Amino acid sequence: MAIVDNAVYVEGVRVADPPSLSETFEYMRAKKGMAWIGLYRPSEDELHQVAQEFGLHPLAVEDALLGHQRAKFERYGDILFIVLRPARYLDGPEEVEFGEVHLFIGPDFAITVRHAESPDLAAVRARLEASPDLLKLGPNAVLYAVLDQVVDEYSPVVHGLENDIDEIDDQLFGGESEVSRRIYELAREVMNFQRAIGPLVPMLDTLYLGFSKSEREIELRRGMRDVRDHAIKVSERADGFRTVLQNALITNSTLVTERQNEQMRELSETSITQGEQVKRISSYAAILFTPSLVTGVYGMNFTHMPELDWTLGYPLAVLLMIVLSGGLFLLFKRKGWL
Structure with missing residues (x-):
């Protein structure tokens, strides 16, 4: 089974680790608690079994199975379906690797379906279990914590891309022949990064407004606002990267043209001298x-x-x-x- 973790929480405290989904469902209802199920690359049968136990919408289940979705937010009755595109920067090949995580947030359960190594949901669970006052707010607390982790993991990506762009600046005026290809590769990574981040800000706005203004959920509203601000900063940095790379591409084209013209002048002068x-x-x-x-x-x-x-x-x-x-x-x- 692709279940990484399966637990029931009552008032923010982990009270049970049921061996099966049916027992999870029964224990959750009996204790009036919250179930949090973590799945990693489940098969079709495994995900359909989860969907049957918790009444997940077939369209949302189909999206979770197919993957390769853009970040989005959908509501099916009282169940929210969220798709996020986490990312991490790989130092070795100097490129960005994109993952995908799906969340089903119901009134008394949270189901996460992860298709890549990122984000580190085990760290999210550990952090929430260490804050029972936040975890007792229910599935919305899980949603907030996962969003916070995904956006936080964008920071190393931003720093990695920034370093690569700094290297491009050095290569640009160094006359290296491979700089054009590197600019195109970086531009493609930045565009993919923008597609991952772009839908987040309106999604976070919607979720922020969806939290009640009651004292019980005030911390969730504050936390969601902080995640939103962070996402806006990351999005602005990505926009800036794209502008810099476009300017670098124009500059490189100009430099290449100048070098070609210089070579033509040298050839012309040589031809004149030979003549x-x-x-x-x-x-x-x-x-x-x-x-x-x-x-x-x-x-x-x-x-x-x-x-x-x-x-x-x-x-x-x-x-x-x-x-x-x-x-x-x-x-x-x-x-x-x-």
Whole structure:
């Protein structure tokens, strides 16, 4: 059986630990006390057995079985059904793990269905059992204590996300290539965190107004108001994180663009420099080619070359090479190639 703890309380004091649900129900009615049953990942048959004993609504039971619900608050007659999304920060992988807990709060019973390690409901039960004056207020005291635990466990998550965002700031201007991916991952975690927190504030408002203003429940009203204030602060921090990450993403895109532009400028300057060098080399190659052309003609050793017997042939050939080379040099110089 997935029952983690099963107890009956009378006037805030634990008086029995029945071995079965039917005995819990009978003992609770006989003593006019309150039953508090804690379930951890129950099967369909196990949860239906609990639902049959305590008259839980089928739709609420279906939601509790399916899981993956958003935080919400529903009323089925005199039974409240609350879904909460606890969270905890995992230091190793530096990510947020989300859980799910369902509460059925009836006139004389409280049933908690937990689907993850968080929240620590054993600590909640121990704290309430150590405060019988609060626990004797009945199932509403259990509801308040669980809400308080879930919201309190958000604080380490806030601190963990804050540290991650501080690291992003350092990586952002350090030129690390993986920073964009890390920003997206953090943004997704913050969005999930916001979805877990978002419905809490209106839910707490409704529950706060639902508690009577009698002296008996005044402490519950005060406690619920404190939980609400804490939830608002956490929600505001999460909103701030999302804004910071959006700005970080814009800044990172700007920095990436600037780096790409700088690389393009460097490539352009390199191309220009290479082009100048090519023009200079081509110019000198053309200048050197001209005398080579003239000497090449005279080096062909044909039998009938009149210039070979001409007295002025050699000086004219040298003059021709100088004039052509000089002319090409002046031409390339004028065009800026040399």
